[in-house]
Amino acid sequence: MRTLIFLLQKEFIQIFRNRTMLPIIFLMPIVQLVILVYAATLEMKDIRFSVVDLDQTEQSRGVWQRFEASPFFHLNSFHSSEKRAMQDFYEGTADLLIIIPSGFEQSFYRNEPLSVQILVNAINGLTAGLSSSYATQILLSVNQDLPLRLYAAQSGSQLKQIEITRRFWFNSSLNFKHYMVPGILVILVTVIGMFLSAINIVREKELGTMEQINVSPIGKVQFILGKLIPFIIIALFELALGLGIGKLLFDIPLRGSLWLLFSFAFLYLLLVIGFGLLLSTHSRTQQQVMFMSFFFLLVFILMSGIFTPVETMPDWARKVNYLNPFAYFMKVNRMILLKGSSIVDLWRDFLTIGLYAFLVLSLAILTYRKRA
């Protein structure tokens, strides 16, 4: 116990004395949180569209004016033929083309089937999907209004209709930031915890101080704890800082118990930092350990469901995610913050991560060799 106190004292002095590490620990998360949450949004605004209106009537104008009125769409230009309009695609000035055939209004009054052609630039599949679904929604509303307008045009009075109202639970305004902040917090806390711990032991190896530790009577458990505890404290502080910023800047909801959140974060950090230490004890150079942790981080982050929902991943990927600590924390963090979930809903995740952490830490302690 006394040895541990001396180890911790030394570790904290070194961390707070390091002029390059301090900004990384305390400034980087703020900057990342602000930039990433604003940038990594899946909402599309300013979809630029061009119009080829071959009908040029009140009813055909009614269609594209709906697009113009939408906050998501932005009118680029008019063209007299599809061929000309395609030019906008090639030049990259339009994301979407609306082509209205001639005789549109005529068909409308004759109560015949109507058609409008939408072309979407699909270089980026994700944005193409989004713009086309936005466009479809607008066309649907045009569609719904058609009989009303026909009736109104013919009889001069209004027709009653079922009105559909939707309510989105847990994130009622579909605020994308509320969804992203918890996810990005997970990344931040993990990156800080894993990198700091992974580099730490290797650095002592490179400097030669590791040997000095190895000839001393320090026990394996004490040594690993001495490295683990400081980084857990820093990462938990980081989480608190991030939540504070999220609350202040993005007004993220904190529906569940913070105690629960921090307890889970604690278990999770035991696991992640233990993993960093495991990599560190088995690497010889900082380069090696950086590449190793970078590899794991990248795979873990991209598979965790931060950007793409885990539900849409293929079966094997979902199975791999059983081993991905990120995926658990990502899920639990969102559930506690956005949904207010309690231990009743989360005990399985607590148990899994707890066991996982115990396994990795035991491995880190057992495979750390004081002599080669």
Next chain:
Amino acid sequence: MEKDIIRVRNLTKKFGDFVANDQLTFEVKKGEIFGFLGANGAGKTTAIRMLCGLSKPTSGEMEVAGFDAYTQTESIKKNIGYMSQKFSLYDDLTIWENIRFFGGIYGLSRSAIRDRSKEMLTRLGIVNLSNRLIRDIPPGWKQKIAFSVAILHKPQIVFLDEPTGGVDPVTRRQFWDLIYEAIDQGITVFVTTHYMDEAEYCHRLSMMVNGRIVALDSPEALKQRFGSISMNDVFVQLARTGEKSS
């Protein structure tokens, strides 16, 4: 100078096919300065690392400070000090913080750490530097401090692995004054070196060539046996025979 503090029998270390230490057999007596002399790559560091419990022997027997080096490594570690050629205090800690840390992990009480550090800093004449970072201290001083920290917990033996590498002769001389002071405190010193002037300071020397001990005696006896006036001569003669035999 009777009791053996280190006893080694047929100690061998192999890295794959390469035999780094071949059947080493020697004793170190309590209270003496025992020198391990040899060219670069002769196997000195390999041997010292095994004695300190940093590396596992391939075969052979080994006893340090009365403990078996296979089964009681942790007990050995409490009773030894170690300082390597790779300078090993924390660069980003002050002198005082290094003393406190190493004193602490060897189980010294806080008051003992304070007393011994005060005594040590006074002896070295650097009381006013105690809050200076190690990285801002000249190399010669660093080595003296590292040595003093290595014997802070008053170990029975201190292992020095080429402690004076890259240091000028004057500082080297001062360093050896510290070693003699340690001897006066009853600490046994085990030192590896390839400086011949240092070899003369040892009580007994073992000469290593290609992983084998080719001679072991006091500097005087060795010089007599080889009919030379300096250790340098003895060393060159031995190194040549080693080359022929291998």
